[in-house]
Amino acid sequence: MITGNFDYFAPSNVEEAIKLLNEYGDDCKIISGGHSLVPVLKLRLASPAVLIDIGRIKGLKGISFEGGTIVIGTNTTHAEIARSAELKKHCPLLVETAGQIGDQQVRNRGTIGGSLTHADPAADWPAAVLALDADIIVKGKGSVRTIKATDFFVDIMTSAVKSNEIVTEIRITKPAQPQAAAYLKVPQAASGFAVVGVAAQLTLKDGRCEKVAIGITGLGPKAYRASTSENALIGNTLDAATISAAAEKADTEAVDTMEDIHASGEFRRNLTRVYTKRAIMAAMSRA
Amino acid sequence: MRISISINGVKHDADVEPRLLLVHFIRDLAGLTGTHIGCETSICGACTVLMDGKPVKCCAILAVQADGSEITTIEGLADEGRLHPIQEGFWECHGLQCGYCTPGMIMSAYGLLQENPDPTEDEIRHGLEGNLCRCTGYQHIVDAVRHASRQMAAKAVKAG
Secondary structure (H helix, E strand, C coil): CCCCCCEEECCCCHHHHHHHHHHHHHHEEEECCCCCHHHHHHCCCCCCCEEEECCCCCCCCCEEEECCEEEEECCCEHHHHHHCHHHHHHCHHHHHHHHCCCCHHHHHHCEHHHHHHHCCCCCCHHHHHHHCCCEEEEEECCEEEEEEHHHHEEECCEECCCCCCEEEEEEEECCCCCCCEEEEEEECCCCCCEEEEEEEEEEEECCEEEEEEEEEECCCCCCEECHHHHHHHCCCECCHHHHHHHHCCCCCCCCCCCCCCCCCHHHHHHHHHHHHHHHHHHHHHHC | CEEEEEECCEEEEEECCCCCEHHHHHHHHCCCCCCCCCCCCCCCCCCEEEECCEEEEHHHCEHHHHCCCEEECHHHCCECCECCHHHHHHHHCCCCCCCCCHHHHHHHHHHHHHHCCCCCHHHHHHHCCCCCCCCCCCHHHHHHHHHHHHHHHHHHHHHC
16 A cells, blocks of 8 residues: 655654644645654545655753653654653553553554554553642744643544644652552453553542542543542542442543443543542552 | 655665555555565454564554654564574464465564563453454464563673
């Protein structure tokens, strides 16, 4: 399969890339690892006239720490995150999520920024960035804005990034109890995408749940925070009955559900409840 | 676009369309047909090569994205006609039947053993999940990788 024809630019800095984006408007697409985009181009689901490759821009790749904040460049690959000893210590949820994406070849090419912007409803990253309450930094012509993870996913394959903007980094406040986290998913047998995936990050104090964030991917057209479940946990002692009751509400926020050959909507709802329970239990056991 | 890609240590310069895929650069321009094209949608792993040392699926990479990089294909593994221990493992343990997936399998196994020189059976299966085989049932492939891992460890001890 061959893609349509396009012009190709590989700018060396973000400003140049934004200039190109403004010049070509809706006719262009950004490419980095290309593991979401190239298959789409080959299937001719999209035929942009221009590709802007941000993969060669220095400074958009890597994991760094600014005080209590973890900063991940948009071009950082899933494999780099999965291998990071620093993240394993300070934010193992990222490491656990990265390690479950696709396969080693995909992890070596695919990037966190690309995956987030692509906003596939079955992708893994959305659940994790929601559970970590991440900020996604987006640059446009003369502007920089911060999009909260909760505002980032708009609809199926649609993020809040405008067509003339570029995601530059993902910023995450170091969790108070890094190890009290889990990402559990039901992978599609063939592609490894999440039929349902649940990420949970907890803060426990004197046996009670002080803080919890639960991100859910796969169930609906966009990933979401299971706020009803979270509210049923906060302030309470996390015994089996409390966790079960809270997890029963994990699909409350999902008005519409995905439905395909892998799972019906109702089955996905059930998986969401079951995996929410398991994710909270796993996070607790690791705390 | 003028690009330059090193494949198995040999530099290949060419003027290409931006839409040319890396796998076609390797097969059609460099003439190295050991790298296979299977599903074309980055699922099956038949097209796996090493890009700057790491296994990737080159049917999902544009040749222009690989400009300046170093690629290793199945043809680049044997050392002066002597099979690489992973190739030897596939030979010894009957890790293939039709052979179509084999070059990709071997390149993925190479990546896996680089990260984890002594993988368990589970780790091998997990490490090769990006490569599909429709004939062996995988067991002999797992055996081949374990064989290779033992051979490589023995070689390292000898060399060390």
